[in-house]
Structures are given as C-alpha cells and as structure tokens.
Amino acid sequence: xxxxxxxxxxxxxxxxxxxxxxxxxxxxxxxxxxxxxxxxxxxxxxxxxxxxxxxxxxxxxxxxxxxxxxxxxxxxxxxxxxxxxxxxxxxxxxxxxxxxxxxxxxxxxxxxxxxxxxxxxxxxxxxxxxxxxxxxxxxxxxxxxxxxxxxxxxxxxxxxxxxxxxxxxxxxxxxxxxxxxxxxxxxxxxxxxxxxxxxxxxxxxxxxxxxxxxxxxxxxxxxxxxxxxxxxxxxxxxxxxxxxxxxxxxxxxxxxxxxxxxxxxxxxxxxxxxxxxxxxxxxxxxxxxxxxxxxxxxxxxxxxxxxxxxxxxxxxxxxxxxxxxxxxxxxxxxxxxxxxxxxxxxxxxxxxxxxxxxxxxxxxxxxxxxxxxxxxxxxxxxxxxxxxxxxxxxxxxxxxxxxxxxxxxxxxxxxxxxxx
Amino acid sequence: xxxxxxxxxxxxxxxxxxxxxxxxxxxxxxxxxxxxxxxxxxxxxxxxxxxxxxxxxxxxxxxxxxxxxxxxxxxxxxxxxxxxxxxxxxxxxxxxxxxxxxxxxxxxxxxxxxxxxxxxxxxxxxxxxxxxxxxxxxxxxxxxxxxxxxxxxxxxxxxxxxxxxxx
Numbered sequence: 001x002x003x004x005x006x007x008x009x010x011x012x013x014x015x016x017x018x019x020x021x022x023x024x025x026x027x028x029x030x031x032x033x034x035x036x037x038x039x040x041x042x043x044x045x046x047x048x049x050x051x052x053x054x055x056x057x058x059x060x061x062x063x064x065x066x067x068x069x070x071x072x073x074x075x076x077x078x079x080x081x082x083x084x085x086x087x088x089x090x091x092x093x094x095x096x097x098x099x100x101x102x103x104x105x106x107x108x109x110x111x112x113x114x115x116x117x118x119x120x121x122x123x124x125x126x127x128x129x130x131x132x133x134x135x136x137x138x139x140x141x142x143x144x145x146x147x148x149x150x151x152x153x154x155x156x157x158x159x160x161x162x163x164x165x166x167x168x169x170x171x172x173x174x175x176x177x178x179x180x181x182x183x184x185x186x187x188x189x190x191x192x193x194x195x196x197x198x199x200x201x202x203x204x205x206x207x208x209x210x211x212x213x214x215x216x217x218x219x220x221x222x223x224x225x226x227x228x229x230x231x232x233x234x235x236x237x238x239x240x241x242x243x244x245x246x247x248x249x250x251x252x253x254x255x256x257x258x259x260x261x262x263x264x265x266x267x268x269x270x271x272x273x274x275x276x277x278x279x280x281x282x283x284x285x286x287x288x289x290x291x292x293x294x295x296x297x298x299x300x301x302x303x304x305x306x307x308x309x310x311x312x313x314x315x316x317x318x319x320x321x322x323x324x325x326x327x328x329x330x331x332x333x334x335x336x337x338x339x340x341x342x343x344x345x346x347x348x349x350x351x352x353x354x355x356x357x358x359x360x361x362x363x364x365x366x367x368x369x370x371x372x373x374x375x376x377x378x379x380x381x382x383x384x385x386x387x388x389x390x391x392x393x394x395x396x397x398x399x400x401x402x403x404x405x406x407x408x409x410x411x412x413x414x415x416x417x418x419x420x
Numbered sequence: 421x422x423x424x425x426x427x428x429x430x431x432x433x434x435x436x437x438x439x440x441x442x443x444x445x446x447x448x449x450x451x452x453x454x455x456x457x458x459x460x461x462x463x464x465x466x467x468x469x470x471x472x473x474x475x476x477x478x479x480x481x482x483x484x485x486x487x488x489x490x491x492x493x494x495x496x497x498x499x500x501x502x503x504x505x506x507x508x509x510x511x512x513x514x515x516x517x518x519x520x521x522x523x524x525x526x527x528x529x530x531x532x533x534x535x536x537x538x539x540x541x542x543x544x545x546x547x548x549x550x551x552x553x554x555x556x557x558x559x560x561x562x563x564x565x566x567x568x569x570x571x572x573x574x575x576x577x578x579x580x581x582x583x584x585x586x587x
Contacts (some may be wrong), residue, residue: 024564037445041488044448049575067446074446124486124510140488140514142574150578154564188433189480193509222480224509277433364442364485383484385437387460 002252004160005227006195009135009249013118021159021256030117030134032147033061035103035360036068036075038122039082041141046085046148054089055151061093061112062086063103066360071367101332101358104128104216104300109332111241115230115248120147125300125382127218131211132238133230133248138219158224160195161186162257165202167266172416174310175210176302176380176400179217180271182263184281192222194258197251199229202265208237209306216301217382220278270415272378273398276386284403284415294377295326295408296389297401298356299363302380303331305338307401312344314405314416315351321411326353327362327369353408365389371396378407421542423500423521425472428465429534430458432478436490436511439482445489453489454496471498474540476532478504482511488518495520501540503547503558505529516565517574523547523558531556 003011003018011019013027034042039062054060062082067075079096086094093112100106104125107113115133119126122144129136139153147153163182183190196218198211206214211228218226228234230248238246269283297303297311308330320326328348330336336358339345348355362369363381371377371390376397379389384396399407402416438460440453447453458465475494481504482490491514494502502515505526515522521542528547532538536551545558561569571577 024562037442038486038488041448041492045575049579066442072446078446078448122486122488124484126486138486138510140486140491140510140517142488142517143513146574146578150582188483189506189508192480192506219484219510222483222508364437366442366445383435383437385435385484387441388437392460 001256002254004195004197004255004257005229005249005251006135006160006197006225007157009116009118010155010157019157021157023157024154025157026152026154027118029059029120029147029151029153031059031061031113031119032144033063033103033107033119033121033123033126034141034144035066035123036064036079036082037066038141038144040078042122042145042148043081043085045142045145049145051149054148057090058092059151060091060148061107062091063095063106064097064100065102065358066364067366068100068359069097069357099333101335102300102303102360105303105331105335108132108212109241109334111238114238114242115234115246117246120144120153124219125216127223127225128212128216128300130215130218130225130227131208133228133234135225135227137225158193158195159258160197161191162260163196163198163263164200164260165198165263165265166200167202167264168205169265169268172402173268173270174400174402175206175213177268177271178265179214180273180278180281180398181268183217183221183278184271185261186221188220188277188279189222191218193224196221196223196226198226203228204231204233205265207306208233209304212304213301220382270400270403272403272413273384275384275395275397278384278398287413290376290397290413292378292407292412293324293375294369294371295324295404296362296369296377296379296381297404298329298331299360299381300331301382302401303329303335305335307380308335308339308344309342310401311405312347314402315353315409316347318351318409320352320408324408324411326408327356328353329356329359329361331358333358362389378404378413380404422539423472423474424539425470425474425500427474427476427532427534427536427538428469429532430461430475430477433480433483434477435484436482436487437484439490440487440493445487450492450496453493457493457497466497469497469499472500473498474538475499475502476504476529477502478529479506481507483508486510488514491515491518491520503528503532516568519573525556525558528556528558
C-alpha cells in the first residue's frame with residue numbers, strides 16, 4: 001500500500017521506509033514554535049523537568065503575538081518570561097514587538113518553514129504551513145516543551161481525506177470561501193485525527209496566500225494537518241525566502257484515502273459561517289438581513305497582503321457605515337509596510353477604518369476590539385465560538401476580506417459584488 | 421486507580437474557548453484558571469463542582485485552540501475524569517500529557533445524565549453508573565500512551581527515557 005504525502009514526510013522524519021495509518025512513531029522536528037500564551041506554560045514544563053538546553057537554538061521560534069503590545073501587566077509578565085528564556089538559550093528566532101508578526105503569517109514569510117519539513121507549534125493554527133508542502137500540526141505546551149528539549153515528538157500516523165480540486169475561483173471568491181465551504185460540508189469534526197490532502201488540477205489556480213488560508217483552518221474541521229502538493233507557485237514563494245535545501249514529497253499513486261471529496265472551485269460562492277460554529281455556513285446569497293456593529297480584517301487566517309488588497313479594492317473611495325467600527329490588522333511588519341506602499345492604508349483611513357500594529361488581539365477576544373453584549377461582528381478570523389470575541393451574547397460571522405469589507409460599507413452582511 | 425463522583429453533563433463540540441476563555445490566559449496559575457472554568461457556557465460550574473466529580477460530554481470535546489490551560493483548568497477545578505464520545509486531538513494529547521484522565525466511550529456519553537453518580541476504573545476501563553445501575557466499557561489506551569500515563573505525564577516519561585539511554 002502506498003503512502004499519502006503526509007505519511008511520506010512522517011516516515012522520513014521517523015527514519016522509516018514505510019508507515020501506515022494508526023502507527024505510533026517518534027519523529028524528528030525541523031521547527032518548534034510557541035507564542036506568548038502557550039510559551040510560558042512550555043517554559044514552566046521545560047524547567048520543571050530540569051532540562052538545561054534546547055535541541056537547536058535555530059529551530060525554536062517564540063513569537064510574541066497574542067496579547068501584544070502587552071494589554072496588561074500579567075501579559076507583560078508572560079512576554080518577559082519568554083524573553084528571558086530566549087536570551088538564556090540565545091534563540092535565533094525570538095520575535096518581539098517591532099519584529100513580530102502573527103506567527104503563522106511570520107514564519108512562512110521569513111522562510112523559517114518550508115516544503116518537506118515537520119513542524120509542531122503550541123498553537124492550533126500551526127497547520128497553516130501545510131500550504132508549503134510541509135507536515136505541520138498544533139500541539140499543547142507540554143508537547144512543545146518536550147519538542148524544545150529533544151527535537152522530537154510522537155505522532156499517530158493519520159489516515160487521510162482527499163479533496164480533489166477542479167475549476168477555478170470566480171471573482172471575489174478566495175481561499176477563505178473554499179475552506180469555509182469545506183468545513184460546512186464535512187463539519188467541525190469531519191476530519192478528526194486525519195490529514196486533509198488537497199490535490200487536483202484546481203490547485204494550480206490557487207495562490208500561495210489562498211493555500212495558507214485553506215490549511216490554516218484545517219483544524220476547524222478537526223484535522224491533524226492540511227497539505228498541498230509542491231508546485232511552481234510553492235517554489236516561487238520559497239525562492240527568495242528559503243536558502244536551505246528542501247525535499248519535495250508526493251503522494252504515491254496507490255495511497256489510501258478514507259474518502260475523496262470533489263470540490264469544483266468554480267461553483268463556490270462567497271461563504272459566511274454563522275454563530276457559533278465554523279460549520280454553520282451559508283452562501284452570501286442566503287445570509288438575509290444581518291446588521292453588524294464591527295468588522296475585523298486580519299489574523300493568521302487573513303492578514304496577508306492579498307487580504308489587505310482585497311479589502312482595499314472594495315473600500316477604495318467608500319466609507320464604512322455610520323456607527324460601524326472597522327479594525328484592520330496587517331499580520332506582519334512587512335505586510336504593514338507593503339500595504340503603506342501600495343496605498344492600502346490611505347484607503348483604509350479615508351474609509352473610516354483604523355489600522356493596528358500586528359496582533360492576534362480581537363480574534364481570540366484578547367484586546368483591540370472586544371464585543372459588548374449582543375453586538376455582531378463580521379471577521380476574517382477563524383473561530384466564532386460562544387464568547388470568542390467578547391460577551392457570550394455577542395456574535396462572530398466568519399468571512400473573507402472581500403465580504404468583510406463590503407459588509408463594513410453596507411453596515412450589514414453583504415456580498416462584494418454589490419459594492420461595485 | 422479509580423475515580424468516583426457526580427456528573428456535570430455537556431453537549432457536543434465543547435471548545436477550549438468556553439472551557440477557559442482567552443481573556444484569562446494571561447496567567448499560568450492552575451487555581452486562577454480553574455476559577456473561570458466553563459464560565460461561558462455554565463456560570464455555576466465553579467460553584468457546584470466538588471473534588472472527584474466527573475465531566476461527561478458528547479463528540480469532539482476540547483475542539484479549537486491548543487491551549488493546555490483548558491485541561492489544566494478542568495483538573496484544578498477538582499474534576500477527576502472526563503468521559504466523552506470523542507475528543508479533539510490536541511485536547512486528547514494535552515490531557516494525557518498533564519495527567520488529566522480521559523476516557524472515550526460513546527455509550528457512557530449517551531446514557532449518563534447530569535447528576536448521576538459514576539465510578540471509573542482506569543485499569544479495566546469499566547465505567548459504572550451507580551445511579552442507574554449500568555456499566556459501560558471505555559476504549560483502552562494504546563500501550564504507548566499507557567506508558568506516558570504510568571510515568572505521570574509526558575515530561576517524566578521523556579526524562580525516564582533519557583536516563584535509560586545514559587545508563
């Protein structure tokens with residue numbers, strides 16, 4: 001029996017010729033990652049176990065992105081703990097305010113993760129890097145502490161679901177709509193413990209940023225990882241970012257998939273996830289009249305340059321609806337700078353939006369845009385659970401940057417086509 | 421090893437944001453985290469939970485964020501064991517790594533109701549519903565995971581392994 005792309009990467013990192021679904025393996029790691037929330041818990045575990053070195057100071061990344069710039073004294077203490085740890089072990093990849101970005105936008109941008117690698121992060125959206133053809137998955141702080149110390153982690157080799165992509169996306173439809181559509185189709189536990197492998201002729205039509213967004217939300221279907229094949233678009237993205245040699249893995253022709261879904265990209269409409277689960281999807285044509293109080297455009301899901309561009313194209317020459325707060329958060333310093341040079345930031349400010357320094361902030365109800373009781377927000381983020389962005393009676397509607405921008409102008413959930 | 425207590429019952433897809441909302445993640449203190457456990461779906465939980473009590477839920481328990489603060493909060497609240505039909509994978513790993521006993525048992529998840537008195541034998545995987553006089557059998561852990569549990573969590577098991585190599 002052949003192996004899936006994920007299984008091949010895991011086999012190589014476990015030093016095995018072959019692995020099969022269900023097998024427990026110990027795999028070598030190319031990068032381990034934590035942030036200012038999960039990092040301190042990892043450091044406590046690391047210290048408690050009495051370790052006095054990290055496995056490789058160039059392969060441990062700490063990114064201060066969740067409650068930064070620090071929202072309160074306790075958050076500042078958490079960052080201080082990470083900073084002290086980074087200095088102690090002279091970590092090469094410690095990203096503090098001024099250099100940081102949202103971790104899952106930052107690591108690919110800096111070339112710290114690439115094709116063929118195995119990566120764990122103490123953040124559930126670590127699955128993002130599958131877009132580059134890597135095996136990448138989220139873990140908790142204790143697994144991460146063990147990873148920092150040993151450079152290894154145990155895995156149960158996952159079975160896979162295949163998504164065969166055909167056609168190409170229509171105007172105003174993006175990777176976000178693809179992944180929301182898929183989560184709506186299979187549910188929030190539809191890929192529980194499994195790989196989501198995206199294949200087919202439609203892949204070539206998806207930009208790297210679309211792929212990063214799609215893999216980012218694999219966890220929202222319960223997936224262990226999401227993964228795309230490596231093609232010219234991947235290689236072009238890595239060209240100026242990754243100088244180390246990398247390995248391109250391909251699924252075997254006789255790889256086993258538990259299920260195959262046929263996804264025609266041409267048929268996907270702008271899609272919105274209603275409260276309080278990402279699987280509660282409706283197309284923009286079915287949303288009805290939902291007045292909103294706030295829009296957030298940013299996050300590890302949709303804070304990249306193409307997301308800023310999509311929002312700017314809708315907001316150009318327009319103004320957000322009276323009484324609506326629009327918060328735009330470029331995910332990294334580079335995205336921020338590129339957005340200034342492209343004129344997007346002027347467009348946002350003229351439209352009555354605010355633009356923030358990179359932070360996860362409102363996505364997880366941390367700071368920078370918390371909702372009051374009963375308020376509604378259209379967000380390009382990844383979760384709309386009860387209380388995720390504020391009061392337990394507030395509501396988050398997940399959508400693409402184009403839908404979020406159009407909704408900001410209309411003051412209610414609205415499709416981008418209408419904004420013309 | 422055994423657990424015994426009264427049941428706090430929840431539904432499907434209990435996410436880690438409701439187990440411990442992110443606004444409280446500026447601390448690593450387990451007691452402080454426990455004081456907000458389940459707050460966003462069950463404000464009374466922290467007042468009614470007693471040491472030894474058992475949490476029972478449906479499918480995909482612990483979905484969402486990877487925050488280890490979620491099993492830490494549950495454990496520090498006094499809950500002795502979580503029984504669910506299925507667990508989200510990161511929560512599953514985290515619970516084992518920090519030593520919060522969890523059991524997958526669709527039958528128990530379906531039949532146990534809030535307030536039932538339940539005992540769990542971790543060696544046999546047998547769950548006894550004392551209130552209803554029923555027993556259910558949980559899926560056993562693979563040997564590899566049993567070793568982690570026996571060592572008292574992941575870090576201890578790794579330390580043991582490292583020491584074995586050194587000898």
